[in-house]
Amino acid sequence: MDGRAATLISPEDLLLIVVAISMGTMARILVLKVDYKQYPSYPNGYLIHIVLAFIAASIGAAAIPAIKSNNYTAVTFLALAVQHFRDVRRTERESLKGLEATEYTPRGDAYIDGIAKTFEARNYFALVVSFISAVSMEIAVVFHLGMIVQAAVGVCVGFIMYRIISDFSNGKTVGDIAQVRLAEITVEGSEVLVEGIFVTNLVGTKSAQKIILEEGVAIIIEPNEKHDAIALHNFGQRKAILFEATRSLGAKRYNFTRKDYQTDQIIILFVPIVRDIEKLIHVVKNTPLLESVKKSHAVLKTKAKER
Amino acid sequence: MGNEYAQVQTSTIIAAIVLASHKVAGGTELIIEAQDEKEQEKLTVEISKAVKGDVVLLSNGIYLVLRG
Numbered sequence: 001m002d003g004r005a006a007t008l009i010s011p012e013d014l015l016l017i018v019v020a021i022s023m024g025t026m027a028r029i030l031v032l033k034v035d036y037k038q039y040p041s042y043p044n045g046y047l048i049h050i051v052l053a054f055i056a057a058s059i060g061a062a063a064i065p066a067i068k069s070n071n072y073t074a075v076t077f078l079a080l081a082v083q084h085f086r087d088v089r090r091t092e093r094e095s096l097k098g099l100e101a102t103e104y105t106p107r108g109d110a111y112i113d114g115i116a117k118t119f120e121a122r123n124y125f126a127l128v129v130s131f132i133s134a135v136s137m138e139i140a141v142v143f144h145l146g147m148i149v150q151a152a153v154g155v156c157v158g159f160i161m162y163r164i165i166s167d168f169s170n171g172k173t174v175g176d177i178a179q180v181r182l183a184e185i186t187v188e189g190s191e192v193l194v195e196g197i198f199v200t201n202l203v204g205t206k207s208a209q210k211i212i213l214e215e216g217v218a219i220i221i222e223p224n225e226k227h228d229a230i231a232l233h234n235f236g237q238r239k240a241i242l243f244e245a246t247r248s249l250g251a252k253r254y255n256f257t258r259k260d261y262q263t264d265q266i267i268i269l270f271v272p273i274v275r276d277i278e279k280l281i282h283v284v285k286n287t288p289l290l291e292s293v294k295k296s297h298a299v300l301k302t303k304a305k306e307r
Numbered sequence: 308m309g310n311e312y313a314q315v316q317t318s319t320i321i322a323a324i325v326l327a328s329h330k331v332a333g334g335t336e337l338i339i340e341a342q343d344e345k346e347q348e349k350l351t352v353e354i355s356k357a358v359k360g361d362v363v364l365l366s367n368g369i370y371l372v373l374r375g
């Protein structure tokens with residue numbers, strides 16, 4: 001029985017696969033916890049993504065033993081994995097789009113695209129961590145290190161890789177490029193103004209004006225730099241901010257965003273179910289800056305010289 | 308920009324609630340003439356509730372019920 005097992009897989013390879021899969025899956029679980037605010041926020045979502053991470057980590061872990069056994073065609077599994085992860089992105093996108101009509105305010109296509117891309121990337125995350133962990137353990141084998149040391153090397157290198165990719169893929173948030181503060185709402189006739197800036201005139205009835213004045217909340221987002229306004233004024237970005245705000249506090253009625261061209265400020269106004277200003281500001285500050293709207297200020301600088 | 312329901316903001320006028328003093332040309336929208344301002348406001352609220360619409364009060368006193 002022992003002899004048969006040895007011909008199938010050596011203890012070193014078994015250890016390598018187990019440690020690498022564990023590291024890859026753990027890496028995915030850790031980023032899933034970091035992104036608690038984002039979808040998924042329910043148990044089944046967690047299960048789906050952990051199982052997918054396990055599969056991704058398995059592919060990464062099995063690549064080294066496959067190459068060692070001269071089974072080079074097994075590496076084509078990686079190509080299959082890429083195809084599979086693209087399907088994950090497509091499925092996420094379709095799933096989130098299907099939920100659009102049921103939300104207080106829609107996420108918007110840009111936000112959905114960002115979330116779907118993140119989920120695809122997170123599977124590569126598990127694959128890369130597991131693969132690098134496996135490579136490091138194989139190097140430890142070459143140096144004739146003991147099995148415990150091999151495992152320790154795999155865990156350490158896997159963790160370092162996790163930190164590197166985690167830092168690399170961490171995007172900016174609204175709070176990084178702008179100041180967020182509560183603002184005063186006033187109603188003049190049938191016009192709603194926030195600190196003197198016109199927001200809407202869709203509150204023609206007295207009951208609508210009363211609810212806006214008594215229960216409405218408005219926040220102003222002021223970009224730190226002029227060029228930060230390019231991202232904040234983007235329609236998709238504003239939709240994402242409004243979505244996060246209304247999802248956290250609920251929305252009884254009315255939700256508006258407005259951009260002020262003169263001051264570059266963004267105004268978010270809605271009537272929440274739960275009035276928790278601190279939470280609202282926290283949520284808006286932590287809304288991710290969408291990849292599709294992010295611009296590099298350095299790249300935007302023109303290379304043409306003035307004469 | 309009004310409610311953020313789409314990239315292209317499209318609101319449709321559902322109804323115009325007017326007084327006898329207003330002169331409104333006929334169109335495809337529903338035009339209701341109220342007896343007085345009190346009834347005008349009441350009718351506006353009733354229609355906006357029914358169609359879940361937003362209300363705009365024009366400076367000449369005409370109420371428009373819009374739906375995005």
